[in-house]
Amino acid sequence: EARFNIPHITDVFPDAVSYPSTFCLKMRTPVSEEFAEGYPSDEKWHGYINNNDRVLLKVINYSSPSSAGAECIDPNCSWVEQWVHRAGPREKIFFKPEEVKAAIVTCGGLCPGLNDVIRQIVITLEIYGVKQIVGIPFGYRGFSEKDLAEMPLSRKVVQNVHLSGGSLLGVSRGGPKVSDIVDSIQERGINMLFVLGGNGTHAGANAIHDECRRRRIKVAVVGVPKTIDNDIMLMDKTFGFDTAVEEAQRAINSAYIEAHSAYRGIGIVKLMGRSSGFIAMQASLASGQIDICLIPEVPFNLHGPHGVLRHLRYLLETKGSAVVCAAEGAGQDFLEKTNAKDASGNAVLGDIGVYLQQEIKKYFKEIGGADVKYIDPTYMIRACRANASDGILCTVLGQNAVHGAFAGYSGITVGICNTHYVYFPIPEVISKPRVIFGTIEGNVGSVGKDATLGNGGNVAAVGKFGIFGMLGIVGIFGSDGMFGIG
Ligand code: ATP
Ligand code: MG
Secondary structure, three states: OEEOOOOEHHHHOOOOOOEEOOHHHHHHHHHHHHOOOOOOOHHHHOOOOOOOOEEEEEEEEOOOHHHHOOOOOOOOOOEEEEEEEEOOOOOEEOOOHHHOEEEEEEOOOOOOOHHHHHHHHHHHHHHHOOOEEEEEOOHHHHHOOOOOOOEEOOHHHHOOHHHOOOOOOOOOOOOOOHHHHHHHHHHHOOOEEEEEEOHHHHHHHHHHHHHHHHOOOOOEEEEEEOOOOOOOOOOOOOOOHHHHHHHHHHHHHHHHHHHHHOOOEEEEEEEOOOOOOHHHHHHHHHHOOOOEEEOOOOOOOOOOOOOHHHHHHHHHHHOOEEEEEEEOOOOHHHOOOOOOEOOOOOEOOOOHHHHHHHHHHHHHHOOOOOEEEEEOOHHHHHOOOOOHHHHHHHHHHHHHHHHHHHOOEOOEEEEEEOOEEEEEEHHHHHOOOOOOOEOOOOOEOOOOOOOOOOHHHOEEEEOOOOOEEEOOOOOEEEOOEEEOOO
16 A cells, blocks of 8 residues: 655644634534534534545556555555545644735646636635735746735635636746745745646745745645646646637637638647647547547657648548647657747747648648648637636635645645545656556556557557547547548
């Protein structure tokens, strides 16, 4: 059995005082009165989560127990179970609400649902009785830029922010050194920090947590993973992803209509996904209008008998039009490397959409031409308001982030795992991006030329063109159904 242990305040402050939580009592009183007769034991259905409650993450059969890197109960067994801490309110809390100054910061790029999470963190903090809640403007930069003032937050301020996209607090990349951020946290008297962002932001949050530990200051640093790409390890899904897939349908449908209405029309839609093609794959599957889906996980050829261009030619000859969906990280090998980096140090990717458009035009020039239209809906999708399903996810994540901080955990992030809400130690989820065709461990499996197995039997096969089959259906994924690949 292996457990992901999450850092707790008592690890460094063994004498830390705990207080009885009033969170559930406040929630419970009106409900138990109303339903007193029907529910003899309200403790059972409005109780607290026990610190020892775990959720089963996975059961793995290793060829040798040592390769599991985990303790096995039986040294000869090669089955390892991994358990994660269940999220939720605890009976004992490690901060007195009236002594809390909580700060929220949003970093990286935009993602639908940021405002929903901010809103729910504020509301939950208020339910605990916290009076001092502030927003740090424009990401980690807000800790150092002198002209950026803290934004006081309350239920009144956040009540309707979820009705629009973006981030109430603003976002940014780059920013001050970790030690400067922690100096600023100390100066401001912040003792709970909620960090909303992707892998970079979480690396920062973990470094802030470590630095606070090193200085022995009692600060709870809790992350909420924000990645529209859905590329965070061990989580069922991250907020914003569902909205992105839904919103991408509009772009795909437009590309389809353009391609379908043009003489020898080809539509290209580029969707988010730097290292993982989840959005492109799901949006393609949902739309039923994509002929070729290109994702970073699957290498493909443009030219040659098994290349994308040859297949497009076949589609124009047989159907008269075609639509391609490409994840932004697909086919980067074809593009000239610039070595350019953004303010956070992430590599700037080449535009696969523009490249495909140029190559397709060139290829068809001598053979009847093609009317190629390229749509990049990235910024339209990122700025959307969260849909209902993401709204729910954000709400529960926001609540649990606050419960985790009050419970005394720090250096953790909240996620949904096997449908349960849980706390992960930050380093476990940002060690590498989650990818399609990942093995159960999250590594990329052997992606062969024709057919390879993926993730827990869900993904069936990879075609020669980087076209996939799902749920046991092997072959080219065509807009008018499935058909085999030679
Ligand atoms: P997105 O998914 O939008 O890229 P992200 O959180 O990965 O989100 P980044 O721009 O990479 O976005 O990083 C956000 C913030 O985290 C930046 O302010 C950056 O300076 C900081 N950061 C990134 N990596 C680290 C790191 N290894 N240590 C400390 N801070 C980091
Ligand atoms: Mg990132």
